[in-house]
Amino acid sequence: xxxxxxxxxxxxxxxxxxxxxxxxxxxxxxxxxxxxxxxxxxxxxxxxxxxxxxxxxxxxxxxxxxxxxxxxxxxxxxxxxxxxxxxxxxxxxxxxxxxxxxxxxxxxxxxxxxxxxxxxxxxxxxxxxxxxxxxxxxxxxxxxxxxxxxxxxxxxxxxxxxxxxxxxxxxxxxxxxxxxxxxxxxxxxxxxxxxxxxxxxxxxxxxxxxxxxxxxxxxxxxxxxxxxxxxxxxxxxxxxxxxxxxxxxxxxxxxxxxxxxxxxxxxxxxxxxxxxxxxxxxxxxxxxxxxxxxxxxxxxxxxxxxxxxxxxxxxxxxxxxxxxxxxxxxxxxxxxxxxxxxxxxxxxxxxxxxxxxxxxxxxxxxxxxxxxxxxxxxxxxxxxxxxxxxxxxxxxxxxxxxxxxxxxxxxxxxxxxxxxxxxxxxxxxxxxxxxxxxxxxxxxxxxxxxxxxxxxxxxxxxxxxxxxxxxxxxx
Amino acid sequence: xxxxxxxxxxxxxxxxxxxxxxxxxxxxxxxxxxxxxxxxxxxxxxxxxxxxxxxxxxxxxxxxxxxxxxxxxxxxxxxxxxxxxxxxxxxxxxxxxxxxxxxxxxxxxxxxxxxxxxxxxxxxxxxxxxxxxxxxxxxxxxxxxxxxxxxxxxxxxxxxxxxxxxxxxxxxxxxxxxxxxxxxxxxxxxxxxxxxxxxxxxxxxxxxxxxxxxxxxxxxxxxxxxxxxxxxxxxxxxxxxxxxxxxxxxxx
Numbered sequence: 122x123x124x125x126x127x128x129x130x131x132x133x134x135x136x137x138x139x140x141x142x143x144x145x146x147x148x149x150x151x152x153x154x155x156x157x158x159x160x161x162x163x164x165x166x167x168x169x170x171x172x173x174x175x176x177x178x179x180x181x182x183x184x185x186x187x188x189x190x191x192x193x194x195x196x197x198x199x200x201x202x203x204x205x206x207x208x209x210x211x212x213x214x215x216x217x218x219x220x221x222x223x224x225x226x227x228x229x230x231x232x233x234x235x236x237x238x239x240x241x242x243x244x245x246x247x248x249x250x251x252x253x254x255x256x257x258x259x260x261x262x263x264x265x266x267x268x269x270x271x272x273x274x275x276x277x278x279x280x281x282x283x284x285x286x287x288x289x290x291x292x293x294x295x296x297x298x299x300x301x302x303x304x305x306x307x308x309x310x311x312x313x314x315x316x317x318x319x320x321x322x323x324x325x326x327x328x329x330x331x332x333x334x335x336x337x338x339x340x341x342x343x344x345x346x347x348x349x350x351x352x353x354x355x356x357x358x359x360x361x362x363x364x365x366x367x368x369x370x371x372x373x374x375x376x377x378x379x380x381x382x383x384x385x386x387x388x389x390x391x392x393x394x395x396x397x398x399x400x401x402x403x404x405x406x407x408x409x410x411x412x413x414x415x416x417x418x419x420x421x422x423x424x425x426x427x428x429x430x431x432x433x434x435x436x437x438x439x440x441x442x443x444x445x446x447x448x449x450x451x452x453x454x455x456x457x458x459x460x461x462x463x464x465x466x467x468x469x470x471x472x473x474x475x476x477x478x479x480x481x482x483x484x485x486x487x488x489x490x491x492x493x494x495x496x497x498x499x500x501x502x503x504x505x506x507x508x509x510x511x512x513x514x515x516x517x518x519x520x521x522x523x524x525x526x527x528x529x530x531x532x533x534x535x536x537x538x539x540x541x542x543x544x545x546x547x548x549x550x551x552x553x554x555x556x557x558x559x560x561x562x563x564x565x566x567x568x569x570x571x572x573x574x575x576x577x578x579x580x581x582x583x584x585x586x587x588x589x590x591x592x593x594x595x596x
Numbered sequence: 597x598x599x600x601x602x603x604x605x606x607x608x609x610x611x612x613x614x615x616x617x618x619x620x621x622x623x624x625x626x627x628x629x630x631x632x633x634x635x636x637x638x639x640x641x642x643x644x645x646x647x648x649x650x651x652x653x654x655x656x657x658x659x660x661x662x663x664x665x666x667x668x669x670x671x672x673x674x675x676x677x678x679x680x681x682x683x684x685x686x687x688x689x690x691x692x693x694x695x696x697x698x699x700x701x702x703x704x705x706x707x708x709x710x711x712x713x714x715x716x717x718x719x720x721x722x723x724x725x726x727x728x729x730x731x732x733x734x735x736x737x738x739x740x741x742x743x744x745x746x747x748x749x750x751x752x753x754x755x756x757x758x759x760x761x762x763x764x765x766x767x768x769x770x771x772x773x774x775x776x777x778x779x780x781x782x783x784x785x786x787x788x789x790x791x792x793x794x795x796x797x798x799x800x801x802x803x804x805x806x807x808x809x810x811x812x813x814x815x816x817x818x819x820x821x822x823x824x825x826x827x828x829x830x831x832x833x834x835x836x837x838x839x840x841x842x843x844x845x846x847x848x
Contacts, residue, residue, distance in 0.1 A: 494691035494701030501692025539795035596662025
């Protein structure tokens with residue numbers, strides 16, 4: 122870490138502590154004393170991320186955990202310790218688990234977070250269990266730094282002769298309060314810290330859990346049914362929910378509308394959007410096609426709207442005329458179409474790694490992100506039939522260009538042709554008897570163009586005579 | 597040269613569909629000129645006119661789709677709606693082929709609708725989205741949902757939002773419609789291929805404009821130039837009444 126005069130020590134290991142080094146010392150000074158010192162750059166962000174990961178990992182012991190400062194974890198084990206056979210057994214289990222992952226830990230269990238902090242860092246053993254009512258006795262001999270005070274305050278207390286928590290606790294409370302009344306922050310005010318450590322001041326633990334679900338609720342005075350009423354309620358729910366999403370910087374991808382029936386049942390409909398949205402008008406339009414699928418029964422007495430999935434979303438940029446960007450318009454169109462016709466009816470072409478035309482380009486749902494359409498230099502027809510249709514082809518000369526095409530019970534005389542373009546079967550995907558394809562672009566005398574192929578060669582040993590198929594129509 | 601049928605939809609009859617913002621004054625006859633088919637110059641059709649165009653073609657003729665794409669602006673988002681039968685019989689648009697006609701397959705939205713009613717709903721929904729460059733709808737055969745009122749709605753909406761809309765009708769009767777231009781399209785033997793005399797070249801179509809509001813109907817031979825995305829209406833054929841009979845029946 123960089124200090125005012127070159128790099129300084131950010132943190133150190135047990136061996137370095139044994140050598141007498143301390144945090145904040147300049148690396149150049151220290152190197153003259155300990156020439157074989159190993160120095161590595163500090164990565165504070167990565168440390169914090171690791172600690173947050175560790176906090177989530179330690180949720181195995183109890184549901185409420187949080188990273189504490191830069192080097193600690195706080196666990197609220199109330200009601201969880203008996204599952205491990207008491208506090209001592211739980212701490213032993215933790216010690217073992219941390220050791221197994223290569224970490225040395227100092228643990229303490231205490232009635233308050235402040236006391237546990239003090240004992241974990243300043244008690245003699247690596248593991249301390251402090252029962253109810255033992256707090257004062259256990260903390261008495263610890264230094265005042267154990268009260269989570271900043272260095273300046275601790276120094277001041279030391280200069281006043283108050284070196285231990287016990288000594289500080291013995292000072293009349295009024296005197297301490299008067300001395301430190303101008304200090305509002307907990308880490309600068311020993312009175313607050315004392316109260317927190319001894320449980321006189323509540324210090325709730327805010328776990329770093331994911332945010333609460335996004336949800337809007339409307340309880341109704343009278344049971345309602347009917348599309349118009351439900352539409353009004355959905356509008357009201359969206360008006361509640363959308364500002365909440367904006368506050369959190371989220372946009373809904375999937376929403377669930379639930380009606381709670383008076384006769385003791387629920388009915389839900391879902392709406393999905395292809396691009397995260399939190400605009401009430403747009404979402405209400407999507408629900409308009411779904412509401413009739415709700416089963417009202419004798420009416421709903423409450424309705425909820427839940428965000429089942431959301432994406433982070435910045436506030437939407439609009440141009441000067443108040444029109445949003447063109448691609449937003451198109452994705453909204455896709456949402457509206459999908460809401461009425463279903464996701465399988467609204468499609469876009471997507472390229473896949475294949476040479477076979479029907480596999481190279483497939484249609485997927487238009488709202489799905491992913492690769493674009495196929496770009497090929499080869500001539501492809503304008504329209505591809507859903508599946509190749511068998512036809513008969515006659516040659517003028519053996520192995521020459523096709524001369525006559527019989528397809529859909531009609532004979533066409535072919536005047537022009539281009540080909541073949543040979544596409545080999547994909548042996549890694551298909552049976553060994555799959556035959557290759559020779560594609561031709563042909564044109565009949567009326568000027569219609571077809572994309573036909575011959576499956577197989579006359580003597581490829583994979584079946585009888587080659588068959589012909591019409592695969593595409595061209596303009 | 598309008599026939600009696602297409603004259604029927606007079607604007608005074610459909611006034612209930614008019615809204616205050618619509619501009620429905622009849623465009624002035626641009627060029628009365630001579631009767632179509634007698635002069636060697638074809639009209640120029642700028643791509644992407646915001647109006648409803650109807651194109652009739654026989655079932656297996658993909659030329660109509662090519663002609664429709666040639667009249668749309670290139671590279672814009674495109675909404676393509678098919679009813680079930682069109683997709684089954686004539687196939688789906690293929691991305692590799694769309695690029696030859698100036699369309700961008702990455703910006704294509706294909707909708708497979710169940711019936712003509714859904715096709716019309718989807719097209720109208722698409723016309724609410726100003727970002728689209730064009731809307732193509734395909735309806736196979738006669739469809740009860742596609743009546744004069746439905747086409748009128750589409751036509752008015754297209755003019756209001758400024759999006760070119762094309763209805764492709766396969767094997768369909770040419771019944772009443774409010775489309776501003778109605779074409780009959782048929783494939784013709786292609787232009788000579790520059791490299792290979794035996795190979796098919798640039799597509800050519802016989803296009804017949806049989807109803808239009810601002811033009812004299814006529815028959816042309818259209819050739820599409822993919823490189824510049826231009827439709828050339830060249831070497832007009834004789835008047836439809838005088839056209840050789842085998843050309844008219846070859847469509848099947």
